Amino acid sequence: MTPIRLIVPGTLRYRALAVRVVAEAARLVSGSKPGDPENPQAHDVRDPFDTAVVSAFMEIFNNIAVHAYGRASGGAIELAITPRERELVIEIKDHGNPFDIEGVAPVPSDLDESSLPEGGMGIHIAKTMLDEMTYEPGPPNLWRLCKRMPSVRTVGRS
Amino acid sequence: MPTPFDVQRNDRDVMLAIRGSLDINSAPPLAEEIDRIVAGKPAKVTVDLAGLELIDSSGVAALVKLYKGVRGVGGTMQITGARDQPLAIFKLLRMDKVFNL
Numbered sequence: 422m423t424p425i426r427l428i429v430p431g432t433l434r435y436r437a438l439a440v441r442v443v444a445e446a447a448r449l450v451s452g453s454k455p456g457d458p459e460n461p462q463a464h465d466v467r468d469p470f471d472t473a474v475v476s477a478f479m480e481i482f483n484n485i486a487v488h489a490y491g492r493a494s495g496g497a498i499e500l501a502i503t504p505r506e507r508e509l510v511i512e513i514k515d516h517g518n519p520f521d522i523e524g525v526a527p528v529p530s531d532l533d534e535s536s537l538p539e540g541g542m543g544i545h546i547a548k549t550m551l552d553e554m555t556y557e558p559g560p561p562n563l564w565r566l567c568k569r570m571p572s573v574r575t576v577g578r579s
Numbered sequence: 580m581p582t583p584f585d586v587q588r589n590d591r592d593v594m595l596a597i598r599g600s601l602d603i604n605s606a607p608p609l610a611e612e613i614d615r616i617v618a619g620k621p622a623k624v625t626v627d628l629a630g631l632e633l634i635d636s637s638g639v640a641a642l643v644k645l646y647k648g649v650r651g652v653g654g655t656m657q658i659t660g661a662r663d664q665p666l667a668i669f670k671l672l673r674m675d676k677v678f679n680l
Contacts, residue, residue, distance in 0.1 A: 433603060433604050436602075436603070436604065437600075437604075440633075463632065464599075464600065464632040464633050464664075465632070466632065466633060466663060466664045467663045467664070469667070472663065472664045472667050473667075475633070475664065476635070476664060476667070476668060479602065479633070479635045480635060480636060483602075483603045483635060483636070483637065486603075487603070528672065530673070531673070532672070532673050532674060532676075532677055533677065534646075534647075534650065534677060537643045537646065537647065537674065537677060538640075538643065539640045539643050539644055539647075540636075540640055542636040542639060542640070542672060543635070543636040545672075546635075546636055546668065546671060546672070549671055550671065
């Protein structure tokens with residue numbers, strides 16, 4: 422299948438646009454429908470598949486704009502989005518500084534009031550929401566995100 | 580575009596309603612409001628997320644900052660109305676129990 426391609430400036434100003442494209446691509450796989458046709462500004466991310474894809478993508482876009490490009494303009498984020506029958510693959514390229522993904526501290530698994538984190542949650546969210554997430558430092562740096570629809574269980578006769 | 584949020588104060592009780600998307604773009608202006616809320620030493624802060632459609636880690640961080648700030652001045656904070664993607668994020672981060680969602 423031919424990927425959906427989108428190139429946006431690598432700044433947070435273009436984040437919402439990219440998120441909307443990814444949300445629509447997720448809908449192509451999940452089959453979910455926008456909730457309110459009278460309100461085109463609504464995000465309508467309700468389906469679990471759409472939720473996972475959009476949540477992960479938002480974090481990776483943030484990461485690139487903030488860490489790879491340092492919130493500066495001039496760089497680009499290149500998306501290749503491939504919707505398949507039961508999975509969505511998003512490849513995200515940037516030409517900014519490579520990210521030390523191994524240096525990301527894990528989010529505590531048992532949170533209480535004293536351990537509530539105020540940062541460092543983005544990669545954890547993305548990784549946990551997806552079935553696969555890989556990162557290859559560049560240039561170009563390449564993120565590959567994959568989310569699959571849950572398998573359909575069938576009840577057979579014995 | 581900043582996240583639309585409304586603040587209502589009634590004595591030492593504060594109601595904060597957040598709508599739309601709370602994210603890396605919209606959290607900074609909310610953080611300024613959070614500083615004002617905490618500076619008022621509220622007894623109780625209720626955060627209404629019924630109108631919140633999307634949240635990212637920056638948005639979560641803003642709410643954690645509010646929670647810690649309110650607790651730090653002896654107040655309590657309650658989140659109500661969380662649904663869909665925001666609720667999924669709180670559950671993934673295991674914050675649903677801390678926030679009693």
